[in-house]
Amino acid sequence: xxxxxxxxxxxxxxxxxxxxxxxxxxxxxxxxxxxxxxxxxxxxxxxxxxxxxxxxxxxxxxxxxxxxxxxxxxxxxxxxxxxxxxxxxxxxxxxxxxxxxxxxxxxxxxxxxxxxxxxxxxxxxxxxxxxxxxxxxxxxxxxxx
Amino acid sequence: xxxxxxxxxxxxxxxxxxxxxxxxxxxxxxxxxxxxxxxxxxxxxxxxxxxxxxxxxxxxxxxxxxxxxxxxxxxxxxxxxxxxxxxxxxxxxxxxxxxxxxxxxxxxxxxxxxxxxxxxxxxxxxxxxxxxxxxxxxxxxxxxxxxxxxxxxxxxxxxxxxxxxxxxxxxxxxxxxxxxxxxxxxxxxxxxxxxxxxxxxxxxxxxxxxxxxxxxxxxxxxxxxxxxxxxxxxxxxxxxxxxxxxxxxxxxxxxxxxxxxxxxxxxxxxxxxxxxxxxxxxxxxxxxxxxxxxxxxxxxxxxxxxxxxxxxxxxxxxxxxxxxxxxxxxx
Numbered sequence: 153x154x155x156x157x158x159x160x161x162x163x164x165x166x167x168x169x170x171x172x173x174x175x176x177x178x179x180x181x182x183x184x185x186x187x188x189x190x191x192x193x194x195x196x197x198x199x200x201x202x203x204x205x206x207x208x209x210x211x212x213x214x215x216x217x218x219x220x221x222x223x224x225x226x227x228x229x230x231x232x233x234x235x236x237x238x239x240x241x242x243x244x245x246x247x248x249x250x251x252x253x254x255x256x257x258x259x260x261x262x263x264x265x266x267x268x269x270x271x272x273x274x275x276x277x278x279x280x281x282x283x284x285x286x287x288x289x290x291x292x293x294x295x296x297x
Numbered sequence: 298x299x300x301x302x303x304x305x306x307x308x309x310x311x312x313x314x315x316x317x318x319x320x321x322x323x324x325x326x327x328x329x330x331x332x333x334x335x336x337x338x339x340x341x342x343x344x345x346x347x348x349x350x351x352x353x354x355x356x357x358x359x360x361x362x363x364x365x366x367x368x369x370x371x372x373x374x375x376x377x378x379x380x381x382x383x384x385x386x387x388x389x390x391x392x393x394x395x396x397x398x399x400x401x402x403x404x405x406x407x408x409x410x411x412x413x414x415x416x417x418x419x420x421x422x423x424x425x426x427x428x429x430x431x432x433x434x435x436x437x438x439x440x441x442x443x444x445x446x447x448x449x450x451x452x453x454x455x456x457x458x459x460x461x462x463x464x465x466x467x468x469x470x471x472x473x474x475x476x477x478x479x480x481x482x483x484x485x486x487x488x489x490x491x492x493x494x495x496x497x498x499x500x501x502x503x504x505x506x507x508x509x510x511x512x513x514x515x516x517x518x519x520x521x522x523x524x525x526x527x528x529x530x531x532x533x534x535x536x537x538x539x540x541x542x543x544x545x546x547x548x549x550x551x552x553x554x555x556x557x558x559x560x561x562x563x564x565x566x567x568x569x570x571x572x573x574x575x576x577x578x579x580x581x582x583x584x585x586x587x588x589x590x591x592x593x594x595x596x597x598x599x600x601x602x603x604x605x606x607x608x609x610x611x612x613x614x615x616x617x618x619x620x621x622x623x624x625x626x627x628x
Contacts, residue, residue, distance in 0.1 A: 164576045204590065
């Protein structure tokens with residue numbers, strides 16, 4: 153009753169069809185659990201080492217963050233943003249998440265991206281950011297440290 | 298101290314915590330049963346929220362709702378606590394462990410060091426059980442892991458007080474009252490009806506309507522957002538669908554397992570047929586993921602490719618609509 157798509161497998165996810173592709177799960181000794189049917193059509197579980205369509209999506213997401221971090225780094229070096237933006241990207245955060253960690257409004261965090269504003273930030277606020285990024289204030293001020 | 302707690306791996310963290318805590322308290326309930334009775338299955342598009350700079354879709358009910366609905370429908374009472382400070386959160390946790398009571402915790406994933414780096418995003422709705430403390434380390438039963446693990450006090454505090462969307466605020470929960478006997482039959486019917494209602498809701502961002510909405514958006518993304526962003530968005534949909542915890546196919550296979558188990562308990566053969574049907578729909582979701590990955594793998598794609606995966610989603614929406622309308626009548 154189902155129209156077959158170009159790359160459909162035989163109907164129903166079978167236990168022996170649970171993907172065992174290579175992924176970084178292995179390095180952390182994790183296998184994820186799938187639900188699949190056995191030869192009698194009974195549902196059971198099977199562990200999987202990974203699945204390429206997902207691994208590619210994950211890899212791309214990481215690449216995207218690396219790109220964002222690199223762009224932020226260049227902006228810091230060109231003095232068009234403060235190191236806060238760089239560390240934010242490095243920690244896979246966005247403004248909303250960072251604002252939630254420092255307990256400030258997002259607009260205030262964004263303002264701290266301005267190099268001129270960043271330069272005038274007091275020790276207490278700098279320390280707050282440094283603590284969240286788990287670095288020293290010196291490292292916060294200079295991304296090469 | 299170490300509580301005598303049996304760790305059993307599950308696909309999904311919330312189901313797994315519930316199933317494992319129920320077992321500790323003398324009730325054997327499978328993961329699919331928790332998921333089905335708790336009406337865990339869903340599709341929803343959250344247009345106002347962006348995660349990792351991409352729109353968010355979810356294939357499951359909001360965090361916490363699965364356990365709440367399961368408990369309500371089976372007559373179990375849950376105690377939930379959130380905390381203003383880490384000290385209070387720790388004290389209450391230690392108190393419970395002293396009383397030989399393993400507890401569920403909601404935690405953030407970003408600082409869970411035993412996860413591989415690429416899985417550590419700022420996602421705050423992960424669940425685990427703490428079942429003891431030894432040499433200053435908390436004993437952790439994380440349902441998505443094969444084996445138990447442990448975290449230092451500092452490490453646990455960090456994940457309990459992660460910030461951002463769905464910040465856990467130390468959220469701790471555990472069942473406190475149980476019925477004499479777990480009556481599953483009525484609970485199953487309620488769970489199924491609720492899911493059918495959600496999936497066929499006349500709301501553009503929930504259920505099959507949301508699937509159609511996403512299909513429409515996918516067609517527009519390459520022209521409107523550019524190929525790079527379109528691929529990033531598409532990748533996030535696949536990740537949400539196949540994330541650890543979904544059991545594959547955006548939870549559709551777990552739901553199939555639930556319907557199969559339900560057909561035996563309710564002695565209803567039609568549910569067994571429905572189990573097969575949702576499994577086939579799960580396969581269609583997997584096919585969609587395969588074809589979507591072909592697009593974002595090369596970062597170059599023709600408009601045709603986007604239209605093709607959008608067509609697949611539109612087909613899935615039609616099939617799920619028919620499926621849930623039928624399922625509603627079967628129970």
